[in-house]
Amino acid sequence: MLKAAARLLQRWTQATVTPEPERLDVTLDAADLVPAVAALQEARWGYLAAITGVDLGPEAGEIELLYHFCAGAAVVTLRVRTPRNQAFVPSICDSVPSASFYERELMEMLGVTVANTPNTDRLFLPDDWPQEVYPLRKDFRLEDAPLPGSDT
Amino acid sequence: MEFNKTWQDMLEQLKTWARVNSPWAIHFNSGSCNGCDIEILATLTPRYDMERFGLKLQGSPRHADVLICTGPVTRQARDRLIRIYEQMPDPKFVIAVGSCALSGGAFQGCYNILGGIDQVLPVDVYVPGCPPRPEAIIDGVVKLLEQLKAGYQPAARRSGVLRPVPVPVTDAG
Amino acid sequence: MTAEREPFRIPIGPQHPSLKEPGHFEFSVDGEIVTQASLRLGYVHRGIEKGAEQRSWVQALYLLERVCGICSHVHATAYCLGVEKLAGVEAPPRAQAIRSLVAELERIHSHLLWLGVAAHEAGFDMLFMHSWRDRETVMNLLEGITGNRVNYSANLLGGVKCDIDQRLADAIRAGLDYLEERTQHYLDVVLNDALFLRRTRGIGVMSREDAERLGVVGPTARASGVARDVRVDAPYAAYRTLPVQIVTEMAGDLQARFIVRVRELFETYRLIRTLLDTLPEGELTVRIPRRIPPGEAISRVEAPRGELFYYLKSNGSDQPERIKIRTPTLPNFASVLVLTVGRQLADVPMILAGIDPCFSCNDRMVAIHDTGEGRDRRWTWEQLRQHGIEVYR
Numbered sequence A: 001m002l003k004a005a006a007r008l009l010q011r012w013t014q015a016t017v018t019p020e021p022e023r024l025d026v027t028l029d030a031a032d033l034v035p036a037v038a039a040l041q042e043a044r045w046g047y048l049a050a051i052t053g054v055d056l057g058p059e060a061g062e063i064e065l066l067y068h069f070c071a072g073a074a075v076v077t078l079r080v081r082t083p084r085n086q087a088f089v090p091s092i093c094d095s096v097p098s099a100s101f102y103e104r105e106l107m108e109m110l111g112v113t114v115a116n117t118p119n120t121d122r123l124f125l126p127d128d129w130p131q132e133v134y135p136l137r138k139d140f141r142l143e144d145a146p147l148p149g150s151d152t
Numbered sequence B: 001m002e003f004n005k006t007w008q009d010m011l012e013q014l015k016t017w018a019r020v021n022s023p024w025a026i027h028f029n030s031g032s033c034n035g036c037d038i039e040i041l042a043t044l045t046p047r048y049d050m051e052r053f054g055l056k057l058q059g060s061p062r063h064a065d066v067l068i069c070t071g072p073v074t075r076q077a078r079d080r081l082i083r084i085y086e087q088m089p090d091p092k093f094v095i096a097v098g099s100c101a102l103s104g105g106a107f108q109g110c111y112n113i114l115g116g117i118d119q120v121l122p123v124d125v126y127v128p129g130c131p132p133r134p135e136a137i138i139d140g141v142v143k144l145l146e147q148l149k150a151g152y153q154p155a156a157r158r159s160g161v162l163r164p165v166p167v168p169v170t171d172a173g
Numbered sequence C: 001m002t003a004e005r006e007p008f009r010i011p012i013g014p015q016h017p018s019l020k021e022p023g024h025f026e027f028s029v030d031g032e033i034v035t036q037a038s039l040r041l042g043y044v045h046r047g048i049e050k051g052a053e054q055r056s057w058v059q060a061l062y063l064l065e066r067v068c069g070i071c072s073h074v075h076a077t078a079y080c081l082g083v084e085k086l087a088g089v090e091a092p093p094r095a096q097a098i099r100s101l102v103a104e105l106e107r108i109h110s111h112l113l114w115l116g117v118a119a120h121e122a123g124f125d126m127l128f129m130h131s132w133r134d135r136e137t138v139m140n141l142l143e144g145i146t147g148n149r150v151n152y153s154a155n156l157l158g159g160v161k162c163d164i165d166q167r168l169a170d171a172i173r174a175g176l177d178y179l180e181e182r183t184q185h186y187l188d189v190v191l192n193d194a195l196f197l198r199r200t201r202g203i204g205v206m207s208r209e210d211a212e213r214l215g216v217v218g219p220t221a222r223a224s225g226v227a228r229d230v231r232v233d234a235p236y237a238a239y240r241t242l243p244v245q246i247v248t249e250m251a252g253d254l255q256a257r258f259i260v261r262v263r264e265l266f267e268t269y270r271l272i273r274t275l276l277d278t279l280p281e282g283e284l285t286v287r288i289p290r291r292i293p294p295g296e297a298i299s300r301v302e303a304p305r306g307e308l309f310y311y312l313k314s315n316g317s318d319q320p321e322r323i324k325i326r327t328p329t330l331p332n333f334a335s336v337l338v339l340t341v342g343r344q345l346a347d348v349p350m351i352l353a354g355i356d357p358c359f360s361c362n363d364r365m366v367a368i369h370d371t372g373e374g375r376d377r378r379w380t381w382e383q384l385r386q387h388g389i390e391v392y393r
C-alpha cells in the first residue's frame, strides 16, 4: 500500500521518511497539495483521517500541517509547511469534501488561511472569541482571551 | 384578615406539597464529558428509577422547577445556560452534578472553561463525583426535596452569599 | 413575499452531547423536505488539546480520558499506546489483554446505550428502558473490574492498574450469558418489529461509494458494506493475536446500522470469552520514563463508534508538545449533513441517532425561522421528536 502511495505522490515529493513500519511521511510544497491529494483520491487510495496543525513555535516561525490518509494499516502523512505570520494553504475540499471540518478547525485554532474552502464559519470556538487569537498557537496565553461575564 | 392569612398559608403549604411531590427537572449539559449525563439518564431507568420521587425529566425549561447541570461552563454554553435558567418559572432550584459542575474539575485552566456552574448561576445542591453514582444523584435530589419540605428558599432568592448543601458521595466500590 | 420563497431555516442544537463537542445543526427545509444542512460545534468545546499541552504526560492521560464519558477507555488506550510507542516500551501481554477486555466491555455498554437512545428517538421507550436495564449488567462488571462505572481509569502509561481474578472472570462469564440471551431478543426486535421497520428501513441510505468518499468510520461505515475496523486493519493491544470478525451489512440504511451494532455485540461476547480463556500470566505494568523521548506517533484504535485517531508529538520534555484527537463522530457528522438533504424533517432525529453521536440526554432547542413570512418559531428537540413519531404513526 505504501509503495503505491509513494509512486502516486512521486511527482511532488520533496522528501520521505518512514518513522514506523506502516507509515510514510511525504514532505510537499503547499502549492502541490491539491494535485497530490487529488492523485490519492483518484487512485482511491485510503481516506482522509485527519488534518493536524502543529505550531512549531515563534522561533521556527512556521506552522506544519499534516494530512493523514489511512488505508488499512498504512498511514500516509503529507507534510506541508507554511510561514507563521502568513499561514496559507489551498483547500482540498474539492477532492475530499469531508476535509471541510478540519479546514475550519485550522482556520480558527491556528490562524491558517485556507483558500477556497466552502465554509469559513467557526466550528469550535465561541462566537464571542476575540478575532486573531488562536488558541493552539504556542504563544497563546489565557490572558489573550478574557473571560466573558466576570461580573456575574 | 385573619382568615385571609391562613388561607394564604394553606395555599403556600399546598404549593410546597405539590412541588415536593412532583418536581419537574430539565437537564442541561454545559460542557460535560457525557459521563455525568449518562449517569443522570441511568437514574431514570428501571434499576434506579428516580421517578418514584415524582421527579420527571422533561424537555422544556418553562415547565421545570429544577435545573440539573452537568459539566464545566464553556464560554459558548454560558449564555444558553443563563437563558434556560431565566426561562424557568420561579421558584427554581439548581443542582450541580459532577466535579466539573462544582469547580471545573479536570478541565480547570483550559481556555474555553469558565469554571463551575456557580460562576454563573446560584446553585442549591452540589453533587460531587466524577461522575457521581446514580445513588448520589438521587441523594442530591432527595436532599433538595427534604429541604423544600422544611421551608428552604432557593439559593437565587436568598440575597448575597450562597449556602451550598453538600451531598456526601456514597460509598463507591 | 416574493416568488423566490426563502427556505425555512431550522437550527437544531445547540445542545446535544457528542463525543467531544455537541453540535448545532442548521437545516433548511422546503415544506417537509430538508434542502440544506450545516453544522456548528463548540458548545462543549473545552480546549482539551491545548489543555493537554499544559499538563504532564501522566496528567494528560486523565484529562484525555474525560474527552468522552461514554468511550473514555478507548481514549486512554489510544493515548497510552501512542506514548508507549514514543517511549519505546510495550505494555506486558496481560495488560494488553485487559485493555482489550475493558474496551470490549465498554463497547457493549456503549452499544446498549445507543440502542436505547435511538429507540427513544423513534418513540419506542419500552426498548429504551429494557436496554438500559440490561446495560446495568455491564456497568456492574466494569465497576467490579475498575472500581468506577464511568471513566474507569483502567489504563496507566505502560500498562493497566486492575487485574482480573477468577471470581471476576466468572462474574463476567455469567453476565455475558445473560446479555447474549437479551441481545438475541434485541436482534429480533430490530429485524422484525413493525414499528421499528417503518422508522428504519430505507431511511438515511448511504451507498458504499458515499461511505468511502466521506471517510465515515465504525458501524456507520460497516452498515454500508465498507469493512473498516481498526481492530482488523491495524491490530493493536491484544487484537494482534485475536482475530476479529467484521460485521457488515450491505443495505446502508438505518436498519442496517442497527443490525450491525446488535450483531457486533455477539462478536464482542465471543472476544471477551476468548480473552478470559487465554489471559496471559505476568506483570501488569512496565516502567516508563517521565520524560518521553522526542518524536511523533500516530495511534489508532477502534472506539465503539469507529476509528479514533490520535497524533502525538513529543519534544523530549515531560509535557506533550501537541496532541491531536480525531473522534469518530466528526467524519460521521459529515455524513449526516449529506444524508439528511432530500429527506423528511421527521427523519432527522433518527438519522442523527443512527450515527450514534452520543445522543443522550439533553434538551435541544430547535428554532424554526421562517425568514419569508417573518415568523420565528422555536421547537424543542422533544417536539421535533414527537413530530417524527406522529408522522410515522
Ligand code: SF4
Residues within 6 Å of the ligand: B031, B032, B033, B034, B035, B036, B037, B070, B071, B072, B097, B098, B099, B100, B101, B105, B106, B129, B130, B131, B132, C066, C069, C150, C151
Ligand atoms: S465530573 Fe467527570 S464525568 Fe462528570 S462531566 Fe466532569 S469529567 Fe465528565
